[in-house]
Amino acid sequence: MSVSVQQAPTAALSSCQTLRNPSGPRSQGDPNTTLLTRSPPPEGDELTATEEEVEVEGDKQTEMEDGKLTEEEVANHLSSLGRSATGLHHIYQFLSLPRQNLKNVSILCHYVHLQKLELPYNRIKDLSCVSHMPYLIMLDASHNELSEFFGFQPPKNLKEVNFSHNQISAMKDLSAYASLSKLILDYNSFSEIRGLEKCSSLTHLSIAHSKISRISGLDNLPLKHLCLRGNLIKKIENLHTLRTLQVLDLSSNRIQSLSGLQNLHFLGSINLESNLIREIKEATYVHDLPLLRELNLKRSPVQEQPDYRLAVIFLLHRLTHLDEQAVTAEEKVSAVNKFDPPLEVGAARDHMTHVVYQHMQPQVIFDSTLPSLDAPYPMLILTGPQACGKRELAHKLCQEFSDYFAYGACHTTRGPYFGEEDGCDYHFVLEEEFQNMIRMGCFVQTMQYGGHWYGLSREAIESAAREGLACCIHMELEGVFSLKNSYFEPRYVLLIPTSTKEYISRMKARGLYSNGQIDTAVSRINLYVKINKERPGFFDSVISSDNREEAYRALGQLVKEYLGLEEQGAGGGEHTRAAPDNTQPDVSGEPPAAEKVEVSSADSFSRNYWNKVQAGLTPQKTSAELASIHRKQQMVREALMGKSPGAYTQLFKRSVHTAPSLLAPHSQPGPSSSLNPNVGRPLPDRIEDSSSEESRASSGLSMHSSAGALSVGSPSDGLDAGAGPKVDPLDISMLGQNLESTKDHTESGLTPDAPRSAPERVSPTLTTSPGRPGSNAKPVLPPIPSGRKAAEFGPKP
Ligand SMILES: Nc1ncnc2c1ncn2[C@@H]1O[C@H](COP(=O)(O)OP(=O)(O)OP(=O)(O)O)[C@@H](O)[C@H]1O
Known part of the structure; x- marks a missing residue:
């Protein structure tokens, strides 16, 4: 038997060809089945088989x-x-003998x-036969x-070796195995990796x-795949030179940090998976890592962190699989919205929060700042990065x-800096x-900045x-985004540092900020x-x-x-009165010549691209069209007033000519008048001109002038709060009547909000009355102008 088994391979070839089952390797199960699966002897031989x-x-x-x-089994x-390999013979290249005992x-x-x-x-x-x-x-x-380990002479082309599940305890020098590209040594007892230094193909x-x-x-x-699963590794180290590594399996170790992977x-x-990563x-x-697509942190303590999955997806936004589960587009969006919401999302959330909470309270009419038909309550927002000077400028202004x-x-939750006063800089x-x-x-709106809350x-x-x-x-900018969701329509001025160096040194000089x-x-x-x-x-x-x-x-200008x-003139307080206003659009909406000049000078101020575009796109209206628009607007206003008598009648009527100060409730004592140095000043001559009066009345810009014309103790003193400032050229004729009726109501003990009879007609003569409501109030601020001005500064898209 041994003779036939130990024949030279070429001889063995012919032997194998006759012996092996043509269907190739068999019996992958029971090692003992080898005997059973051997090819049966040729037919007829059975009868003639000798004893030998x-x-x-x-x-x-x-x-x-x-x-x-x-040999037979082989x-x-x-x-x-x-x-x-020499090309001289035909041979069987592959021998597979699994589970043969x-x-x-x-x-x-x-x-x-x-x-x-x-x-x-x-x-x-x-395995020395190798x-x-x-x-x-x-x-x-x-x-x-x-x-x-490798107990044989190295075959020079040996590429793949699997010695897993053996009892090898030490690695040895494999520098002779230069072709080795895949080496599997799982389930042995190695305590150290060594001997691979020269495996330049591994x-x-x-x-x-x-x-x-x-x-x-x-x-x-040149490793691409490295698996050190199920060892006793505590730290990811010495991997930084594995520049080509693509797949790393360090599961079931004792690793606490991902540090050490950053250069791969x-x-x-x-x-x-199954490590000790907590954070x-x-x-x-x-x-x-630009190519990282799969990360598995299953069975690690970090899983217990709140929002773990979204947080990791947010940090590693290129992942396609986390913990062996596909990362969906929805998860990616949720992660971004949760941890770094785009300004719009943050603002929408902030706005929603405050609207909802506000709606949960008893509803009140905010008479001073309610939006009116034509003009919202005027607000100026200075925005820009922290410490760019906006607070200082706001105070000065x-x-x-x-x-x-x-x-x-x-309001803010941060503590006051030295010199800051509660209620002045912030409400702390x-x-x-x-x-x-x-x-x-x-x-x-609210916002968190630097770990503190701020809220308007x-x-x-x-x-x-x-x-x-x-x-x-x-x-800050987030506040602007949030405010833009509200019905307020402030003007926003961005104060921006253009020299970073100067900005930094200014911040440092304040001595308040960490690096x-x-x-x-x-x-x-x-x-x-x-x-x-x-x-x-x-x-x-x-x-x-x-x-x-x-x-x-620039801001002042x-x-x-x-x-x-x-x-x-120079000096503070010089702007408590304004020049007579003849720059406003007349009732037809056509700006007078003077305004046209001003509009162009104000052009730089506006920089409102959208409105400029809109203005550019809006065709010039004919006087007939303007008259028609005028009539329609008037009808709408009257209809509104008719629909909502009482408070609303007052609201709209008064707001026609008043800025917020005129709308202050009667019960509001005179902080405004006491603060106002110009109360009772005579109205400049020009203002008494009825045409200019009408023109001014059509515009918010006229308000300071008209207020200046009012005499102390005007009946309007008793006016209740109404809507926000509203400039309505169409309702100029109602002013006097409004005044009169208010006076009547006041005298008769009627509150301004008490139901009134149908809207009173206005005597045209009253439109030129020198008395204006709110004459005892300080000069009022101009609401956001309507007409042409509104196009300049009007609401944004
Ligand atoms: N309600 C708010 N919404 C959004 N941002 C706000 C709000 N109130 C204040 N801020 C801004 O928060 C930032 C931090 O304010 P804080 O007053 O603490 O900083 P500061 O160092 O004094 O800087 P600054 O001089 O710009 O006020 C500032 O940019 C401030 O304008």
Whole structure:
């Protein structure tokens, strides 16, 4: 028997060809089935079998039971007929003998042409036969009893080796295996990785379920796949030179951090299942890996973190699979909306919150700031990055234009800086109180900045409006976005630092900010610039804040243009009165010549792209069209007044000519009048001109003048609060009548809100009456102008 088994491979070929089953390798199950699956002897031979043959057969069976591989068995499992490596012979290249209970495979010494050898699930302890297989490319010796690592002469082309599930405890130098590209050593007892330094072709290495406690010995290997699953590794280290690594499996270790992976730019898949990663922020270490698509953190403590999945998806937005589950587009959107909502989303959420909370409160009419038909309550918002000077400028502006603007103090949970006064710079409140105010629907908008809450309360606006003043507020961009969702239509002035260096040194000079706060503020400059660039008209005006004086000059000029003021001398308080206003559109909507000039000068102020475009697109109306529009508007207003008598009648009528101060409730005592240095001043001659009066009345810009004309103690003193400032050229004729009727009501004890009879007719003579409602109030601020002006500064898209 041994003669036939140990024949030279070429001889074995013919032997194999006759012996092996044409269907190729068989019996993958029970190792003992080998005998049963052997090819039956040729027909007829059975009868002539000699005693000797029976004996040989018996020997063979004994050998198999002893785990010794026989020639016949080899022949049965050979496959893949092809040319030998030398090209001179036809040979079987592939031998697969799994689960054969083999212990001794020394017979394979003679199968020198084998290229692929599979001997898994046997009991082999010695593989020295491989030394005789110089052409071997693939060797699978997994699930055996090998205790030695590569115990054979290196076949020069050996590429893939599987020694998993053996009893090998030490790695040895594999520098002779230069062609080795795939090495699987799972389920052995290695405690250290070594000997691979010269394996310059090794792209796939797996040493799972061993006793490795430290990653080492892998420097500069061209590995693409590395599996060290089920070891004792605590730290990801020494991987930074594996520049080509694509798949990394470090599951079932004791790793606490993803640090050490940040330079592996080809990594596409990381398995860290069953480790000790606790913090979501660990994901930041792999945030910059451009090809990372799969991350598995299953069975790690980090899973218990709130919003774990969305947070990781947010941090690693390129992931397609997290924890072996596909990441959906919805999850990606939710993650962004949750952790870095676009300004619009944040603003919408903020707005919704306050609207809902406000609606949960008893509803009241905010008489001072309610939007009117033509003009919303005037507000000026100074926006820009922190410490760009907007607060200082807002204060200064409110001081100089104290008859027009009041500083709207927001609420904040941050503590006051040195010199800050409660109620002046901010209303300083505790977090609990702030949250309570949110729930009570007190805010129009809120924002968190630098870990503190800031919020603009409705009362802050209302209190300014009750005094007949426009509100001037400073806030960050998020606040602007939120406010744009409300029905308020402020004008927004962006104050932007153009010299970062100067901005930083100014912030440092204040001595209030940490480096981190300064960095945040600086980084936000670009946000403002971007918004201004991408959304023309988002800000009504942009002023450089580098030089505070120049910035204030520009802001002041802008406000003067807006108010229609003229310089009346130097010094503060000079703007408590305005020049007679003859710049407003007449009732027909056609601006007088003077206004046209002003409009063009105000053009730079406006910078409202949208409105300019709109104005450009709007064809000039003929006088007939304008008259028609005029009639329609009048009818609408009358209809509205008729529909809602009482308070609304008052509201609309009064608002026709009044700015908020005129709308202050009668019960509101005279802070405004006491504050107003111009109360009772004689009206300039021009204002008494009826035509200009009418013209002014048609415009918000006339308000300060008309107010100035009012005499102290005007019956309008008793006017109740009404709608926000409204400029309605069409209702000029109602002014006197309104005045009279109000007076009557007041005298007769009727409250302004009491139901009234049908709208009274207006005597045309009253339109030229020098007495105007609100004459005892301070000069009132101009509402946002209507007509042509409105087109300039009107609502944004
Ligand atoms: N209601 C609000 N909504 C949004 N932003 C606000 C609001 N109130 C204040 N802010 C802004 O929050 C930022 C931080 O305000 P804070 O007063 O703490 O900073 P500051 O260092 O004094 O800077 P500044 O001089 O710009 O006010 C500022 O840019 C401020 O304009």
